[in-house]
Amino acid sequence: MRLFHRRFAPQGAVPGEVAPLRGEEPEITVMRYDATNLEEFEPATPEEACELIREGAVTWIDMSGLGDGSQVQRFGELLELDPLAVSDVVNVGQRPKLDDYPSHLFIVLRQVTVHDGELIWEQVSLFLGENYVVSFQETHRDCLDPIRNRLRTGRKRIRSSGSDYLFAMIVDAMVDGYFPVLENFADKLERFENEILADRGSEVFAEVYGTKRDLATFRRAAFPLRDAMSSLLKDDQDWLTDSMGPYVRDTLDHTMQVVDVTESYSDLAVSLVDLHLSMVGQRTNEIMRVLTVISAIFIPLTFIAGVYGMNFDTESSPFNLPELGFRYGYPMFWGICIVMGLTLAFLFRRLGWLKK
Numbered sequence: 001m002r003l004f005h006r007r008f009a010p011q012g013a014v015p016g017e018v019a020p021l022r023g024e025e026p027e028i029t030v031m032r033y034d035a036t037n038l039e040e041f042e043p044a045t046p047e048e049a050c051e052l053i054r055e056g057a058v059t060w061i062d063m064s065g066l067g068d069g070s071q072v073q074r075f076g077e078l079l080e081l082d083p084l085a086v087s088d089v090v091n092v093g094q095r096p097k098l099d100d101y102p103s104h105l106f107i108v109l110r111q112v113t114v115h116d117g118e119l120i121w122e123q124v125s126l127f128l129g130e131n132y133v134v135s136f137q138e139t140h141r142d143c144l145d146p147i148r149n150r151l152r153t154g155r156k157r158i159r160s161s162g163s164d165y166l167f168a169m170i171v172d173a174m175v176d177g178y179f180p181v182l183e184n185f186a187d188k189l190e191r192f193e194n195e196i197l198a199d200r201g202s203e204v205f206a207e208v209y210g211t212k213r214d215l216a217t218f219r220r221a222a223f224p225l226r227d228a229m230s231s232l233l234k235d236d237q238d239w240l241t242d243s244m245g246p247y248v249r250d251t252l253d254h255t256m257q258v259v260d261v262t263e264s265y266s267d268l269a270v271s272l273v274d275l276h277l278s279m280v281g282q283r284t285n286e287i288m289r290v291l292t293v294i295s296a297i298f299i300p301l302t303f304i305a306g307v308y309g310m311n312f313d314t315e316s317s318p319f320n321l322p323e324l325g326f327r328y329g330y331p332m333f334w335g336i337c338i339v340m341g342l343t344l345a346f347l348f349r350r351l352g353w354l355k356k
Contacts, residue, residue: 024065024139031060031151035160038151046074053132058163060151062144064137066090072136079134081127082106089125089136096221098228104129105167107228109174110221112181113141119181119214121221124174128167135170143177144170164240165247171229172251178222178258185215185265189272196276199283205276212269219266222258229255293353297344301337308333 030041030049034057043049053059066072069090076086085106088094099106105128113120122138135144147169150158158165188211195204229252232240240248308321326332 023067023069026063026065026067026071027140028061028063028071030062031148032057033060033151033159034058035156038154038159046071046078050075050078055131057131058161058166059132060163060166061132061134062137063135064140064142066092066136066138075134079104079127079129079132081134085125085127089123092123092138094123094125096224096228098231107171109171109225111137111141111143111174111177112218112221113143113177114181114184119217121217126167126170128163131163133163133166133170144173147173162241164244168240168244168247168251172247172254175225175251175254175258178218179254181218182258182261182265185211185218189265189268192272193275196272196279199279202276202280205273208269208272208276212266212273215262215266215269219259219262222255222262226252226255226259289353293345293348296348297341300340300344304333304337304340 028043028046028049030043030052032039032041032052032054037057041049041052043052049061052061061075063071063075066089072089073086075081076083080103082099082101082104085099085101085104088106088108094108096110097108107126107128109124109126111122111124120141122141124138125136127134147158147166150169158169188207192204192208192211196208229248232248233245233252310321
């Protein structure tokens, strides 16, 4: 899996141009509410969705699936969204960021889910207007149902607040969705550590490295989001009322927790890789030590065997290995080899070279 994936407009294209896209078929839902009423709609076109926006109520337009990008562009025309922001919605893979435009506030986030042990990322883009919020999701996977349920149950705070509160709660829900994924990382890293310490690191090494890559991708989503949330607290920010300050600071605190935990897990994953490699090196050193000891024992024996294997003629000279004519020369040879081998083995054991 690539660590970075993004759609780009053709080289030399006009800024704001949308790259060709073949996404999932768009589905549009609209929730319009005030303190006493809630209405839900499923308009077929962006025109029908935008006609539902009215004064005195908050309208949340959600489009899941980007299709070929034409409906996103149509929303941009109807709501007078900045073309550069619309381009960022369709050209997915953007870095999480926050942009302040005269007519709206725009934020890009990364949503992550775990499916069959694999991380699945998608881009979610939000526009905050005077009395509306528009969200664009890359796919139909959704983490915003808790927000919808709060609206349906008539929670007083969210139903009596403006669109800025809805915007802040959606961002907070996206950030909170990171924590279950981090818990999944914690469980996997703990299992990897136990496996490596139990000398089964080779069985999970590929998983450790894959988790290290996933954390790198996770880091790319969390770190820029921290900067985006910090910019929401600036004094020149006009889109959020003063009452939103505590909620934004709480979301920023959650984001910083995500960043800190991600950094810690990344360091731990690197440490596990180093631990596995060091244990492999240690096992290699132990094997080489045993082989060295065995070689040290057999080298003198090989020397003796080589000397007595030269087949000198004892009849030509009494100095040509007189032991060759000795009646017990063969047993003497093996006795010398056994005594020498046992002596060296005992010496190496006393020196600690044969210990595990």
